[in-house]
Amino acid sequence: MTFACMNRSNFFSGPSSLQDFLDPSKHAPVPLVEIPEELHGVHMPGLRVFAKMMQMLPLGNVKSVPAFHMLKEAKERGRCSPNTQLVESSSGNTVFSLALLAKAFGLGDVHAFASKEVSKGKLDMLRLAGIHVTLHEEPICPNPDDPKSGIVKARRKGGEPGWLNMDQYQNAANPRGHKDVTAAQILAQLDHQIDLFAAGLGTTGTMVGTATALREARPELRTIGVVRAPNNPVPGVRTQALLSPTGFSYDKTVDYLEAVGTVDAFATSLKMIRSGMLVGPSSGFALAGLRASLLRHRRQWEDHIRQYGRLHAVFICCDLPYPYIDEYMQYLPEVYFPPVQHDMENVTFRSRVKFxxxxxxxxxxxxxxxxxxxxxxxxxxxxxxxxxxxxxxxxxxxxxxxxxxxxxxxxxxxxxxxxxxxxxxxxxxxxxxxxxxxxxxxxxxxxxxxxxxxxxxxxxxxxxxxxxxxxxxxxxxxxxxxx
Missing domain, CATH: 3.40.250.10 (Rhodanese-like domain)
Known part of the structure; x- marks a missing residue:
């Protein structure tokens, strides 16, 4: 497969240089990296596991793909003008990407409805991007039709004159972006030889768009949707019960669901980081889900290897670890981190604690x-x-x-x-x-x-x-x- 619009020299100039630079389709494919058995943790001769490094896109996260496509389609259809202000229910990478892309598209300010429980690191990241953030109290179990939900508030505001809500949960350009970019790259890089695809489920756009295109090329492809275990916070993904706001029929593209908890997600991503792969907790989350599903269905996949001679599995790496450093320290026990030594006098009591x-x-x-x-x-x-x-x-x-x-x-x-x-x-x-x-x-x-x-x-x-x-x-x- 070739990429007709790809900028092979990686050089961007002219009046549209910034917009071209931020267009994922005009870059060489982001790396697809095979990871060793000691990192993915499944001994199965014939298994090869690949990480799709979407955090290496210009904006450092996978959500920049649908964000670009949603804005591009909105502009092509005349839904926005230079003074249009954007509003989104998001405390993470979607609204962060929309804010930085909006300038390249010549649009106005970007506003976000974010849960008051958003971490300081993520809130600081939004403010760094110039986003006007409104913190609000989400219901304990959000209903997409509940007027207290940020999703409903953003849709209502987006219907006012001069405002536009991209509505990442319902906008068909979300999965379409992954179909055009993410899936096309994976198929080209593996020469269509992919058997298993895993991704965390949030809006479900990554899974639906990528898996739909992969399955068109490889009808026998199987997919693993990774969901958050109840009561286990992991940024960017949801429990199965909280997937209802999405409008992309993820259940038609997901063959297996696997629940992953907080510690497993953060610990797995920490292991990836220390292996030289700078990824955030949702990347470890996807790998942990892939690993659990491979072990749960081991006999089926060993039969597959005996029949086809291989099992090629790909999982999505979503973003970088930097906004979540405080959360690594909060959620992982102290034994995961080397102790800090002090070669000075008058160290505070708290810093001299021994474990x-x-x-x-x-x-x-x-x-x-x-x-x-x-x-x-x-x-x-x-x-x-x-x-x-x-x-x-x-x-x-x-x-x-x-x-x-x-x-x-x-x-x-x-x-x-x-x-x-x-x-x-x-x-x-x-x-x-x-x-x-x-x-x-x-x-x-x-x-x-x-x-x-x-x-x-x-x-x-x-x-x-x-x-x-x-x-x-x-x-x-x-x-x-x-x-």
């Missing part, structure tokens, strides 16, 4: 020590409506944010903040054992290390509330469902 393996215990062991029964016995008592009490001389401290704590916490837990910690450390608790929770086990380990340094007996629950909830151990929940 030890005995600071952590498993969720099941914590349950036994806290309530005097096993988790299974606790579930049985809960099913019978029988309450169980907290053991003597123990306390449970939860350092989740206030909203998370209100949504779910373990029985008898006390909500604490880092400000509270300074007071508690000063007062001391020599006769009590403190069990410390946080969402994923990182903050709690830091807290325990400080308590231990002051002679206070304390334990961090490994994996935090995530591991506790995953084991379905008793917990106090609000009336709302968690995303």
């Amino acid at each position: 030890s393996p005995d600071f952590e215990i498993s969720a099941s062991e914590a349950f036994r020590r806290l309530y005097g029964v096993t988790p299974k016995e606790g579930q049985q008592l809960e099913a019978k409506g029988v309450s169980f009490s907290l053991q003597d001389n123990v306390e449970i401290w939860d350092f989740s944010d206030a909203k998370r704590f209100a949504e779910v916490h373990v029985p008898y837990a006390l909500w604490k903040t880092m400000d509270d910690l300074e007071i508690e450390v000063a007062s001391g608790h020599p006769s009590r054992t403190i069990f410390v929770f946080c969402p994923y086990g990182g903050v709690s380990l830091e807290v325990v290390s400080q308590l231990r340094a002051k002679g206070i007996n304390a334990f961090s629950i490994s994996g935090g509330m995530l591991s506790w909830s995953k084991a379905d151990m008793p917990r106090i929940k609000s009336e709302f469902c968690m995303r």
